[in-house]
Amino acid sequence: MAKLAGVSQPAVSRAFNPGAPITKEKRDRILAAARELGYVPNVFASSLSRSSSKIVAVISGNLNNPFYSESLQCFVEQIQRTGRQVLAFTVQEDQNSDDVMMQALRYPVDGVVVTSATVTSSMVKLSEGLGIPVIMYNRRVPDANLPSVLCDNEGGAAALARRMHAAGARKFLVLRGDPAGSTSMARVQGFRDALKKLKGAQVEEIDGQSSYAGAYRATVSRFDKPLADWPDAIFGVNDIMAIGCADALRGHFGKKIPDDIMLAGFDGIREAQREPYHLATVRQPIERMVTETLELLDAAKSDEGAPAALRVIQGDMIPGVTIQSRED
């Protein structure tokens, strides 16, 4: 009730909205009074009359994977920069991702970004009914064709496969991530397919829970026996798993990387480029992917009827030091 400052209430609204028809003098007077009274406009109320709430929901998976916390950080930065805010959701292990999505849709947000969760078609229908665009980041939903931004997972994995093969590796082990996740599946597929075209390669696959601890455990339990048959090279479907694997190989088995075993990951998280690892990997250009995700979001707002866009972005090969030609 800053109109106790002697002006009408719409005038206050105009004072706070740049570009509204109001005298500079009057605006200044109102803003001064507001500062005096400790008044700030209520954004939720404004979102009622306005169509847009200036809030974007971001649904993340486990932030313990630095790829996701880096991504979230980036989303918050970029969204904040455009005068909007982030409503953050996470999907816990024991949680149904549909429930979380449902929660998010109860807010009249300007859009929902899904970085890690499966979206069922009923949720897609609901979001459409509500007119809230849903964009997939680093993920794709097979049936529903939602706008998606993702890295060329197949291509990147294939390039890593070729590098390791060229370096002399023949026996490969793949550490899979979330079995149901489109990202993990695409990378495994790309890796497998590339090896099929190369001579003498054989591949084994095990599950690593898509986490550091999962990969560590999987590595230990796979090789912790008297006459383990070691592979020449291991591909961790993401960096955090590759790091877990590296720590197990070195810490638990005393193996040397790449002398005893080559190793590669995927994502390009900071940790993987630090001293103990310098992991060979493919970097997902997070900054750019986030930018494009938000572009798709804005696009979805304007041209409703347009076909869902799918943006596939090339990752950057990072050589690292964990792939090296055999000398034997």
Next chain:
Amino acid sequence: MAKLAGVSQPAVSRAFNPGAPITKEKRDRILAAARELGYVPNVFASSLSRSSSKIVAVISGNLNNPFYSESLQCFVEQIQRTGRQVLAFTVQEDQNSDDVMMQALRYPVDGVVVTSATVTSSMVKLSEGLGIPVIMYNRRVPDANLPSVLCDNEGGAAALARRMHAAGARKFLVLRGDPAGSTSMARVQGFRDALKKLKGAQVEEIDGQSSYAGAYRATVSRFDKPLADWPDAIFGVNDIMAIGCADALRGHFGKKIPDDIMLAGFDGIREAQREPYHLATVRQPIERMVTETLELLDAAKSDEGAPAALRVIQGDMIPGVTIQSRED
């Protein structure tokens, strides 16, 4: 407009509010119709009439420090579990934390949790005027007495100092974090004071920007000269800096930890307990600290006039392998 389903509008409201006076039968009918029509209640609108918006703002610093991303993760989990949501804010390097705080206060949130930012007294006044409680997490504001939850930084640092001294260290180096941050200052102070009471200890301090890269650089530039005078032990004011330092010591200088130099950190982040480090450190019990922070928030809501609480929580000493008695 779900009242096209043949009932009054308040009935719909009651159907969605557990415990409201309505026949079970009618509620079911309404909920069914809602599902049919793809209707979900608008939370922002409800926050207008209701006093509470069910939204908590969390202002974080750089999420590249795992301590903060773990904390954020924990906040989101716990807040979500109580049927509320998190509006996430971050303070960038180039940003005024007051501006971010101001942004947050434009939303009629149920509270603001500040995990990394300085809060000026004018912001405190503003928040009081708006009736929005502000709680500090892992931080304290000297002048204003805001409710705060923090670890016993002095005590933890002192304990580490004593351990390293007992192991034979005499020449110490402290890697400071944010010079203006209360957390870094308290730890440095605690470390310094403890050493004063011990025999023959001398301390040098340098700045490490409170980040991995900053600590790495600081370590390199401090010792990258012909006849560097190496200390016996280094205390990184937080784990991420200690890790940066460790990587520099080993990768750049080929030093062994703890054989050549002892090392300790603070926070107890996961990364620091992994194979390459097993860092001696003091763990901040994040889960518990977050719980208490939210308790303070709820308390602030109810008893307005109460004196600001300050909860100091003991950290857990983690032995690690980076402090070890000298044999020479």
Next chain:
DNA sequence: TTGTAGGCGTTATCAA
């Protein structure tokens, strides 16, 4: 248990 009426703080529309 139900429906009617009024109000939450803001913006859009329209005359003035």
Next chain:
DNA sequence: TTGATAACGCCTACAA
């Protein structure tokens, strides 16, 4: 440029 007035979607009385 301004100020009334009517929404926006919901909730809290109040009365039925």
